[in-house]
Amino acid sequence: xxxxxxxSEALNIQEGKTATLTCNYTNYSPxxxxxxxxxxxRGPVFLLLIRENEKEKRKERLKVTFDTTLKQSLFHIxxxxxxxxxxxxxxxxxxxxxxxVFGKGTRLSVIA
Amino acid sequence: xxxxxxxxxRVICKSGTSVKxxxxxxxxxxxxxxxYRQFPKQSLMLMATSNEGSKATYEQGVEKDKFLxxxxxxxxSTLTVTSAHPEDSSFYICSAxxxxxxxxxxxxxxxxxL
Numbered sequence: 120x121x122x123x124x125x126x127s128e129a130l131n132i133q134e135g136k137t138a139t140l141t142c143n144y145t146n147y148s149p150x151x152x153x154x155x156x157x158x159x160x161r162g163p164v165f166l167l168l169i170r171e172n173e174k175e176k177r178k179e180r181l182k183v184t185f186d187t188t189l190k191q192s193l194f195h196i197x198x199x200x201x202x203x204x205x206x207x208x209x210x211x212x213x214x215x216x217x218x219x220v221f222g223k224g225t226r227l228s229v230i231a
Numbered sequence: 232x233x234x235x236x237x238x239x240x241r242v243i244c245k246s247g248t249s250v251k252x253x254x255x256x257x258x259x260x261x262x263x264x265x266x267y268r269q270f271p272k273q274s275l276m277l278m279a280t281s282n283e284g285s286k287a288t289y290e291q292g293v294e295k296d297k298f299l300x301x302x303x304x305x306x307x308s309t310l311t312v313t314s315a316h317p318e319d320s321s322f323y324i325c326s327a328x329x330x331x332x333x334x335x336x337x338x339x340x341x342x343x344x345l
Contacts, residue, residue: 151332162237162324162336163275208274212332216263216280219334223274 121147123222125209131228132199140194140225142209149211152185152192153219157206166207167194199229233259235327237337244315245345251311252340254325260305261327265334266298269322281308315344 126141142152151170155163169176169185169192176183182195196203206226210219234257244250254264262283267275279300280288287300297319299311308327312319320343326336 153334155336160322160339160341162235162326162339165333165335168331168333210334212334214332216282216328218265218277218280221275 121145121211121220123147123209123211123220125207125222125225127225128223129226129228131230134199134201134229134231136199138196138199138203138227138229140207140209140227142192142194142222144190144211147190147211147220148187148213150214151212152183153210153212154181154183154192154194155208155210157208157224163208196227199227201229201231204228233257233327233329233333233335235325235335235337237325237340239340240338241341241343243343243345246316247314249311249313250315250342251309252323252325252342254308254310254327254337256306256327256335259327259329261308261329262305263328264302264308265326265328266300266308266310267324267326269324269339275324278310312342315342317344320344 122145124143153168154166157163167183180197184193206224208224209222212219236255238253264281266278278293281300281302283302289295302308324339326334
């Protein structure tokens with residue numbers, strides 16, 4: 120069955136450092152991968168989408184890589200700030216209207 | 232990015248009553264919307280896929296007669312929790328698929344059944 124693993128349940132880093140979150144998957148050939156941010160009591164907020172034929176995507180302080188050979192995506196937040204503290208979810212998608220498959224998320228805490 | 236709204240944001244009801252939750256895509260049309268449930272400190276659990284003009288597709292273990300989904304227009308899907316019980320208390324979130332496969336989520340509805 121499809122499996123998505125996000126490297127750790129929780130990650131603590133110092134303000135100003137780069138946070139790196141990992142998403143690994145098995146038994147799946149996604150057409151694209153998405154990253155979301157979720158704050159407590161709120162719905163997930165879409166951050167980035169990267170397609171299977173793309174290696175890297177950037178948006179402001181965010182960078183996502185996608186390696187379909189390793190079946191892995193890395194999500195980087197550079198110059199991290201306490202306001203970046205949240206749970207980050209990765210999700211895999213296929214073409215058409217098939218639902219996304221979500222990982223369990225990594226709770227990031229950026230310490231001032 | 233695209234905006235998806237949900238109403239109400241919070242509802243408290245008595246056991247046995249029905250509750251309707253609305254999900255709207257505000258600035259785009261969505262032929263497909265999704266309904267999720269999330270328990271504290273757990274991941275999103277897909278309940279059903281809502282298709283405009285046709286019946287919803289429910290995930291295994293989700294009772295379609297209990298969780299009624301209607302997707303009557305390209306911008307509105309509703310989830311009705313019928314005869315709600317305390318175990319239905321949860322955080323319900325909808326999402327709508329954009330043109331480029333991005334999925335945009337609503338802010339969620341906190342349901343508490345007494």
